[in-house]
Amino acid sequence: MTFATLRALHAVIGTAIDDIERVYIERSPQGDTLEYPSLDEPYYHTAQHTPEEELAEALKDDPAVAAASKRIVAACAQLSTTVNKPWFRLMEDVMWAQFSSAIGFLEAANIVEILREAGPGGLHVQEILRLVLELRTNSKTAAPPETVPLTPVHLSHILRLLATGHYLCEVTPDVFANNRASSYIDSGKTLSQLRQDRRLTTLTTSRPEKKYNNTDGVAAYVGVIADTDFDYRAQPPPELFGQPAEDAVNGGGNTPYATLFNFTFNTQLDFFSWLELPENEGRLMRFGHAMAGSGQCEAKDAVLQGFSWEELPQGAVLVDVGGGIGSQAMLVAQTHPHIHAVVEDREQVVSTAASAWGPQYAHLLESGRVSWRTRDFFQAWSPLDLPDLGLVDVPAVFLLRLVMHDWKDEDCNRILTRLRAAAGPDTKLLIGDMLLQHACATDAEYAAADGSGATFPFVTKDSPLMPNLGVANILGYFMDLFMMGVFDAKERTANEMAALTLSAGWKIVEVRRAPGSIWAYTTAVPV
Numbered sequence: 001m002t003f004a005t006l007r008a009l010h011a012v013i014g015t016a017i018d019d020i021e022r023v024y025i026e027r028s029p030q031g032d033t034l035e036y037p038s039l040d041e042p043y044y045h046t047a048q049h050t051p052e053e054e055l056a057e058a059l060k061d062d063p064a065v066a067a068a069s070k071r072i073v074a075a076c077a078q079l080s081t082t083v084n085k086p087w088f089r090l091m092e093d094v095m096w097a098q099f100s101s102a103i104g105f106l107e108a109a110n111i112v113e114i115l116r117e118a119g120p121g122g123l124h125v126q127e128i129l130r131l132v133l134e135l136r137t138n139s140k141t142a143a144p145p146e147t148v149p150l151t152p153v154h155l156s157h158i159l160r161l162l163a164t165g166h167y168l169c170e171v172t173p174d175v176f177a178n179n180r181a182s183s184y185i186d187s188g189k190t191l192s193q194l195r196q197d198r199r200l201t202t203l204t205t206s207r208p209e210k211k212y213n214n215t216d217g218v219a220a221y222v223g224v225i226a227d228t229d230f231d232y233r234a235q236p237p238p239e240l241f242g243q244p245a246e247d248a249v250n251g252g253g254n255t256p257y258a259t260l261f262n263f264t265f266n267t268q269l270d271f272f273s274w275l276e277l278p279e280n281e282g283r284l285m286r287f288g289h290a291m292a293g294s295g296q297c298e299a300k301d302a303v304l305q306g307f308s309w310e311e312l313p314q315g316a317v318l319v320d321v322g323g324g325i326g327s328q329a330m331l332v333a334q335t336h337p338h339i340h341a342v343v344e345d346r347e348q349v350v351s352t353a354a355s356a357w358g359p360q361y362a363h364l365l366e367s368g369r370v371s372w373r374t375r376d377f378f379q380a381w382s383p384l385d386l387p388d389l390g391l392v393d394v395p396a397v398f399l400l401r402l403v404m405h406d407w408k409d410e411d412c413n414r415i416l417t418r419l420r421a422a423a424g425p426d427t428k429l430l431i432g433d434m435l436l437q438h439a440c441a442t443d444a445e446y447a448a449a450d451g452s453g454a455t456f457p458f459v460t461k462d463s464p465l466m467p468n469l470g471v472a473n474i475l476g477y478f479m480d481l482f483m484m485g486v487f488d489a490k491e492r493t494a495n496e497m498a499a500l501t502l503s504a505g506w507k508i509v510e511v512r513r514a515p516g517s518i519w520a521y522t523t524a525v526p527v
């Protein structure tokens with residue numbers, strides 16, 4: 001039985017590679033065969049590429065390729081867990097935090113940028129260290145110098161761990177170069193730009209977060225998640241251990257803390273208010289950029305596929321609630337000229353949001369088709385007064401992307417109830433968030449699935465793979481625990497989301513997702 005399962009998993013991998021190759025062949029330019037991008041070759045998104053290189057990279061987002069890739073990841077993980085000695089698997093998983101810290105260090109120390117400038121031959125750790133120290137800053141978001149007794153030996157060990165885990169290549173002993181995986185974290189900034197950011201400021205106010213301006217937000221996202229102060233991130237809330245949260249986190253003092261985040265930072269503020277404290281200015285800026293990077297969780301432009309925007313009437317208004325710097329609103333307004341988008345957020349975010357955008361979107365801001373307003377989403381929604389449209393008291397769509405997962409159910413209910421009170425009969429609520437699935441499926445669910453992988457279960461009943469595609473989707477389940485630690489919130493299962501929206505008078509009518517993806521756009525209408 002087990003050998004049959006091993007072979008079935010092996011077959012899944014082979015079939016999925018066939019599926020990927022078919023797409024690459026079909027899309028190859030005439031007379032040429034498009035190769036699958038090599039892990040050894042960096043791909044810097046800000047660099048110049050040949051049309052073939054760009055296409056080969058872009059095809060990873062092709063729905064058939066993305067779905068096949070997920071099956072390969074799921075099968076490889078299941079296969080390696082089956083055959084790995086249990087002790088090794090167990091210890092690797094328990095010690096995985098070391099790897100996460102190493103990636104955080106790679107980003108914070110600008111090593112990807114240093115190695116980009118070094119080129120394919122790489123750089124010896126001694127020279128890497130010299131540049132790391134030269135670029136090191138003393139900001140709140142970087143480790144203070146006295147806690148980093150970094151030597152070339154330390155550095156080579158950290159980088160070797162990363163190379164062994166398929167980030168970086170060790171070209172010759174102690175000489176490291178970027179590979180495709182590490183190049184993905186590249187901010188695109190030159191070392192001279194990074195040095196310039198330091199020079200422009202005083203010693204005590206250096207601004208490493210400027211590194212994230214005009215980037216795709218991936219480095220910023222790594223910085224947010226791997227922030228060295230966020231060590232509580234791996235800890236589930238104490239309630240899970242049967243202790244009341246207050247007893248477990250208040251350290252015997254008199255002040256109860258609502259979450260482990262509050263305990264760790266010794267604050268009674270919620271995360272977003274804390275982020276606005278003057279000493280967290282760099283973190284706030286980085287967070288805004290990181291949200292642009294969060295787009296990588298979804299298929300490219302997923303918000304465009306997640307809703308039938310083209311069916312909205314001329315002058316329809318999308319309200320992007322808690323929309324941050326407005327990355328989704330921009331995308332929708334850019335693609336659909338008949339839509340106006342208003343991004344609502346906290347005052348401090350709104351006051352700097354427009355300046356986060358380069359000339360590419362200037363026409364949307366100048367024409368007023370994208371605008372911002374300050375609104376606390378726990379307060380009542382009030383009509384908008386827009387230059388071209390006049391008074392808008394019934395928006396067409398309320399978008400909540402990556403908002404629900406920040407809040408516990410009672411708070412989400414308050415947010416949704418405010419939106420429900422402002423909704424007209426045709427107003428849609430669109431939620432963009434992970435939609436977790438159970439790690440099992442019933443016969444009825446298998447029978448009802450359409451087989452495309454766009455509905456759960458993501459595989460057919462005879463597949464050896466888990467119905468939620470296991471490790472291929474584990475990011476969603478990691479984020480779930482991260483949200484518990486940071487906000488006492490969570491990612492939600494489809495059933496949990498349905499119950500939550502219904503509690504505020506919204507009924508889910510559609511879920512759209514890329515095949516096999518845990519990320520979904522969920523549409524609800526007033527009950």
Ligand SMILES: C[S@@+](CC[C@H](N)C(=O)[O-])C[C@H]1O[C@@H](n2cnc3c(N)ncnc32)[C@H](O)[C@@H]1O
Nearest residue numbers: 272291322323324345346349375376377401402
């Ligand atoms: C995780 S971010 C998501 C941003 C954006 N929706 C996106 O997908 O890129 C959550 C956003 O909620 C905003 N936010 C937090 N509390 C808020 C409140 N009480 N009222 C309005 N916005 C709030 C934050 O400032 C932040 O921009």
